[in-house]
Amino acid sequence: MSLLEFFLDPVLRAPTWGCMLMAISTSLMGVISFLKKRSLVGETISHSTYPGVVLGIIFFATFFPRFESMSIVFVLVFAFLSSVLSMKILNYIETRFHVKSDAGLCFILASFFGFGLLLASHAQFAFTNHYKKIQMYLYGQTATMHDVHILIYGLLTSLIVLLIYIFYRPLQLVLFDEGHAKSLNINVSKINKLFNYLLVLSLVVGIRSVGIVLASGMLIAPVIAARQYTDRLSLLFVLSAIFSAISAFLGNYLSVVMSIDSNRTLPSGPLIVLVSASIAFLSLLFAPKNGLIFRLARISEFKRRCLQENILKYIWKTNGREVGHSSIKDFFHLNSVSLKYTLLQMKRKKHIYNSNGSYRLTKRGEQIASNIVRLHRLWELYLASHLGMSIERVHPNAEEMEHILTPEIEQKLVSILNNPKKDPHKQPIP
Amino acid sequence: MNPYWGNNFFEFLWNFITRLPKVLTGLEDLAQDEMQIFVLFAMSISCAMLGVILVLRKITMLANSISHTSLLGIVIAFLLFSKDSADTQMSVSGYLLASFICAMITTFISEFLTKVLKVQEDASIALVFTFLFALGIVLLTFYSRNAHIGAEVIMGNVDVLMLNDLKWLAIIALINIFLIAFCYKEYLITSFDFQFAKLIGISAAFFNYLLMLQLSATVIGSFRVVGVILALSYIVGPYLITSLFINDYKKLLIFSPITGCLLSLIGVALSRHILSTYRIALSTGGICVSLIALIYFTCLLCVNTKKKISYEN
Numbered sequence: 001m002s003l004l005e006f007f008l009d010p011v012l013r014a015p016t017w018g019c020m021l022m023a024i025s026t027s028l029m030g031v032i033s034f035l036k037k038r039s040l041v042g043e044t045i046s047h048s049t050y051p052g053v054v055l056g057i058i059f060f061a062t063f064f065p066r067f068e069s070m071s072i073v074f075v076l077v078f079a080f081l082s083s084v085l086s087m088k089i090l091n092y093i094e095t096r097f098h099v100k101s102d103a104g105l106c107f108i109l110a111s112f113f114g115f116g117l118l119l120a121s122h123a124q125f126a127f128t129n130h131y132k133k134i135q136m137y138l139y140g141q142t143a144t145m146h147d148v149h150i151l152i153y154g155l156l157t158s159l160i161v162l163l164i165y166i167f168y169r170p171l172q173l174v175l176f177d178e179g180h181a182k183s184l185n186i187n188v189s190k191i192n193k194l195f196n197y198l199l200v201l202s203l204v205v206g207i208r209s210v211g212i213v214l215a216s217g218m219l220i221a222p223v224i225a226a227r228q229y230t231d232r233l234s235l236l237f238v239l240s241a242i243f244s245a246i247s248a249f250l251g252n253y254l255s256v257v258m259s260i261d262s263n264r265t266l267p268s269g270p271l272i273v274l275v276s277a278s279i280a281f282l283s284l285l286f287a288p289k290n291g292l293i294f295r296l297a298r299i300s301e302f303k304r305r306c307l308q309e310n311i312l313k314y315i316w317k318t319n320g321r322e323v324g325h326s327s328i329k330d331f332f333h334l335n336s337v338s339l340k341y342t343l344l345q346m347k348r349k350k351h352i353y354n355s356n357g358s359y360r361l362t363k364r365g366e367q368i369a370s371n372i373v374r375l376h377r378l379w380e381l382y383l384a385s386h387l388g389m390s391i392e393r394v395h396p397n398a399e400e401m402e403h404i405l406t407p408e409i410e411q412k413l414v415s416i417l418n419n420p421k422k423d424p425h426k427q428p429i430p
Numbered sequence: 431m432n433p434y435w436g437n438n439f440f441e442f443l444w445n446f447i448t449r450l451p452k453v454l455t456g457l458e459d460l461a462q463d464e465m466q467i468f469v470l471f472a473m474s475i476s477c478a479m480l481g482v483i484l485v486l487r488k489i490t491m492l493a494n495s496i497s498h499t500s501l502l503g504i505v506i507a508f509l510l511f512s513k514d515s516a517d518t519q520m521s522v523s524g525y526l527l528a529s530f531i532c533a534m535i536t537t538f539i540s541e542f543l544t545k546v547l548k549v550q551e552d553a554s555i556a557l558v559f560t561f562l563f564a565l566g567i568v569l570l571t572f573y574s575r576n577a578h579i580g581a582e583v584i585m586g587n588v589d590v591l592m593l594n595d596l597k598w599l600a601i602i603a604l605i606n607i608f609l610i611a612f613c614y615k616e617y618l619i620t621s622f623d624f625q626f627a628k629l630i631g632i633s634a635a636f637f638n639y640l641l642m643l644q645l646s647a648t649v650i651g652s653f654r655v656v657g658v659i660l661a662l663s664y665i666v667g668p669y670l671i672t673s674l675f676i677n678d679y680k681k682l683l684i685f686s687p688i689t690g691c692l693l694s695l696i697g698v699a700l701s702r703h704i705l706s707t708y709r710i711a712l713s714t715g716g717i718c719v720s721l722i723a724l725i726y727f728t729c730l731l732c733v734n735t736k737k738k739i740s741y742e743n
Contacts, residue, residue, distance in 0.1 A: 039552040040491050097730060103666050106490040107726075110663035114719025117659065121713035139567065213498075217560025220553050266571055270564035277561035284547045292547055 006253060015142035015256070017150045019209045019248040019272065023218055025157040026210075027244035028164060029202040030219035031236050032195055034227070035175050039220045040102075044090065044109040045083045046203045046215035050116030052082030053137045053207070054123055061127045069148050071133065076152070076204055083200045086112050113212075140211030140269030142252055143259075149208070156205050160198055164237065167191065172233055209248070211269035218244060221276040228287035247276035306403045307332070308346055309372050315352065315361055316369035323359045370430040376402040377423035377430075378413045384424040386416065391424045434463045439703040446695075465596060466698050466714060469655055472599035474690030476606045476648040477664035482682050483610070483641060485669050486621045491552075493645060493665050495559035496536055497658035500650045502566035503532025509573055525598070525650065533646035535562065537639060595655045602651045606644055610683065613637065618679065660715040664690055667722035674733050697721045 006016045033039055056078035060071045090108045093099045099107075124131045136144070164171070173181035174191045181188050206215045226239035251272030259266050285292050314331060315323050329339050343359070346352050351365035361369060379401045383394040405413075414420075423429055433449065434442055446467070452458040460468075484490045507528035536558060543554035610617065620627045620634045627634050652661040668690040669682065676682055697718035704710055704717075 034550075034553055037550055037552055039550075039556040040494075043491075043494065043556065093730070099670065100485060100488055100490075102488050102490040103485045103670065106494055106662060107666040107670055107723075109494065110659055110666065110719060111723035113659050114663055114716055115723065118712055118716030118720050121716055122710060125711060214560050214564055216556055217564065220556040221560070224549060224553055224557055262572070264571060267567065270567040273560050273564040274568060277557060277564070280557060281561075284543075284549070 003253075006249070006256075010147075012256070014145040014147055014150055015209075015252050015268070016249060018145045018153050019142055019252045019268065020245045021150070021153040021157045022206045022209045023222075023244035023248035023272065023276075024241045025153075025160045025202040026206040026215065026218045027222040027240045028160060028237055029195070029199045030223045031226075031233075031240055032171070032175065033199060034220060034223040035233075040105055040216070042199070042203060042216035042219040044086065044105045044112075045200055046207060046212050047109045048086035048112035048116075049079035049083050049204055049207055050113050050137070050212055051119055052079035052116075053212070054116050054119040054134050055082070057130050057134050058119070058123055058127060061130045069146065071130075072149060072152060072208075075137070079204045079207065080200060082112065083204065084197070087196060087200065137207050138211055138213055139267035140207070140209045140214070140272075141265075142209050142255065142268040143265070145208070153205055153208075156201060160202055163194070163198060167194070168234070171195065175233070209252075209268055210272055211267065214269045214273045217273040218247075218276060221273065221280045222247070225276075225280040225283040228283040228290045243279050244276060247279055248272050250275045302403075304342070307342060308351070309368065309403060311342070311346065312351060312361065312365055312369040313372050313376075315359055316366065316373065324357055325359075328359070372402050374430045375405045375410060377427060378410065378417065378420070379405065380425070381417055381420055381423050381429075382413055394424065432463065433461050434702055436706045437702055438706055439699050442699040442702050443695075446699075460593070463698060463702060465593070467695055469596050469599055470694030470698065470718065471691050472596070472603040473648075473652050473656060473661065474664050474668065474694050475603045475687040476599070476644075477652070477661055478668040478686035478690040479606055479610050479683055480641070480645055480648060481665035481667075481669045482679070482686055483617055483621060484645070484665060486679070490666055491555060492536075492540075492642075493649070494662060495540070495555050496532065496642065496646050497649050497662055498559040498563040499536045499566070500528070500532045500646060500653055500658065501570070502535070502562045503528040503530075503646070504650060504653065505566050505569045505573075506531055509569070529643065529647040529650045532650065533639070533642040536646075537642045599651050599655065602647055606648065609640070609644060613640070614680075614683075617641070656715050660719055663719040663722050667719075667726060668693065671722070671726050671729055674729050693722055693725065694718060 006012050030039075030042070033042055053075050056075035057071060059078065060067075060074040064070060064074075086108050090104050094101060094104050120131070120134055123134060170181065170186045170191050173184065173186060174188050178188055181191075203215050203219070206218055210218050222240035222244040223236065225243050226236050229239055230236055251274070252268050254271045254275070255266050255268040258271075283291065286294075288294055310332070311328060314328065325339070325343075328334075328343075329336065332339070334342075343352070346365075347354065349364075350362050351368065352359050352361055354360075376398045379398040380394040383389045383397060384391050389397075420429060434445060437445055442463075446464070449458060449461075449464070453460060453464055480493075481490075484493055507524040510527070511524040539558045539562075540554050543549045543558065544551050547554075549557070616627075616632050616637055619630075619632060620637045624634055649658055649661050652658065668686040672682055672686045672689050676685055698714060700721065701712060701714040701717045704712055
């Protein structure tokens with residue numbers, strides 16, 4: 001099977017497109033609930049679709065048992081209604097009875113899902129033929145999707161995309177600064193309501209392919225990944241849609257391939273969630289700028305620079321006396337290997353040179369060292385004279401600031417302090 | 431022959447009360463319905479007590495999170511310890527290992543995400559438990575020959591119980607009662623005032639991990655027997671109902687479990703009633719969850735009208 005076949009083949013294309021569409025719609029709404037810091041609401045919403053799903057199937061089986069392909073419509077409608085009901089109740093007990101948000105979420109989740117299981121246990125005996133259909137929604141099953149489903153999911157997804165596009169500006173304002181949005185005459189509560197309904201809708205679309213139990217994972221994982229690459233809202237939407245589409249495709253692909261290989265049906269939902277969570281974890285680790293690896297690298301780079309500058313300063317202060325390897329080692333409490341490495345690097349940069357076992361500064365090294373000392377003493381003076389710190393306490397702070405101060409700040413300091421010659425300890429400023 | 435066969439609601443309760451002394455003294459064998467009731471009693475005691483602490487700490491959704499990740503713990507323990515996959519009863523070591531793995535993995539990864547990777551807290555919880563649950567399901571389908579992942583995974587099956595299950599849940603309930611009674615003050619202080627706890631030398635992190643361990647042991651104990659959704663409902667439900675009438679922390683710890691026990695008794699009786707009168711077999715767990723929700727909302731309305739009247743006067 002080539003990859004292209006997954007998009008075109010009459011049997012394979014429905015699951016592929018269905019998964020991708022659904023993933024896009026949930027991940028777009030995920031961006032909003034992520035930014036509102038209410039990521040766990042999705043969990044409650046998706047679980048409270050369950051009684052709706054069961055009722056939808058029962059309703060369809062009782063009244064329209066002949067229109068097999070229409071069952072999806074009933075399921076969608078009933079699931080939507082039951083989730084909306086759950087949100088209303090949650091809102092009611094939170095505002096009216098001051099039930100803590102997390103307890104309310106958990107209680108509504110358990111109650112609705114439990115009620116769904118009660119209905120399902122009834123359906124198991126009363127509508128045995130359709131029971132499988134109900135169970136399919138728990139962990140998601142894409143293999144039985146048809147082109148009708150693509151059409152319905154496509155319509156719903158484009159509705160969500162369209163509404164986000166139309167209401168992008170007010171949404172942005174409401175998300176980041178509600179007060180400002182209010183002052184601009186934007187109806188905040190209406191916008192919030194609209195997007196709550198859209199969130200429910202996107203999860204209702206999502207449960208078919210990812211499953212009720214895991215739909216909230218698809219809500220959050222793509223946006224966590226996307227957040228590592230950008231600070232802009234518009235890019236956040238685009239990136240999380242892309243990540244979710246990729247993971248939906250891969251998850252579905254793996255589900256099909258592995259099911260054929262191992263001869264048992266692997267539900268698509270867990271695989272899609274696994275792929276998208278892996279993308280999120282990888283991004284958290286390796287994303288440029290925000291990823292853990294790069295952050296650690298930046299920190300260690302800064303530490304190395306500080307150490308080199310401190311060594312230069314140390315040699316500068318000894319004023320031409322012998323500075324051997326061991327005296328530096330004792331002063332900085334370093335182990336031999338890392339010190340040797342650092343000194344080697346400094347030699348390579350031509351900041352220091354070795355003569356008869358002692359280290360001396362080159363012209364360039366001397367310049368840097370004296371500049372560091374200058375910054376240190378300027379800052380001490382500034383702390384003492386302008387910020388009123390006592391002279392005994394200025395040194396430790398200056399030890400850190402000397403590595404951070406930029407030439408512009410130095411200029412400012414010089415002009416504020418009237419180009420001073422001595423620091424508070426009566427040492428000359430070079 | 432089940433002595434409760436064909437009983438309606440009140441007959442059931444009367445029958446239960448009259449049979450109780452005989453069963454406890456060992457004169458009569460434990461009937462299936464009584465087993466259900468005792469299992470649910472044990473579970474509701476554990477869950478309701480833990481629930482009070484969890485709600486107080488505003489980390490109830492962590493119970494939801496652990497209830498999902500417990501699947502992974504069980505699957506791993508299952509792969510490590512059971513040689514033939516037909517063996518559904520877990521050994522003691524497997525059981526302990528599962529709850530330990532699940533509590534540690536969940537708590538550790540969530541904290542790693544928030545503290546080191548700087549993900550906001552709610553998002554990291556959502557990411558971790560969905561990821562681990564998905565992993566659990568995939569492993570389960572791959573390695574167990576007869577993977578039946580349906581409602582049973584989340585709902586358990588209260589209608590088929592064994593004496594062993596009861597024994598386990600009773601032990602867990604006793605341990606929970608003991609730990610909470612013993613560490614009552616520590617739990618109280620670490621929930622209310624982190625700084626003060628630190629000051630007087632109580633390690634908040636230790637009690638956090640202890641709580642997670644208790645929680646995951648309880649959830650895993652309930653897992654096979656009644657399912658995690660019922661456990662979740664018993665964690666929050668009794669607390670919410672009781673807290674409408676009682677505000678005192680200590681009293682809540684005593685009365686929430688009692689409420690839970692009463693609700694489970696009524697739930698089982700109701701399930702029997704529906705079976706005898708209407709010939710419909712509904713899942714007892716589902717009935718219990720729905721009952722808790724129903725009672726809570728009824729209580730809400732009662733309290734609501736009462737408040738209104740007192741306000742108008």
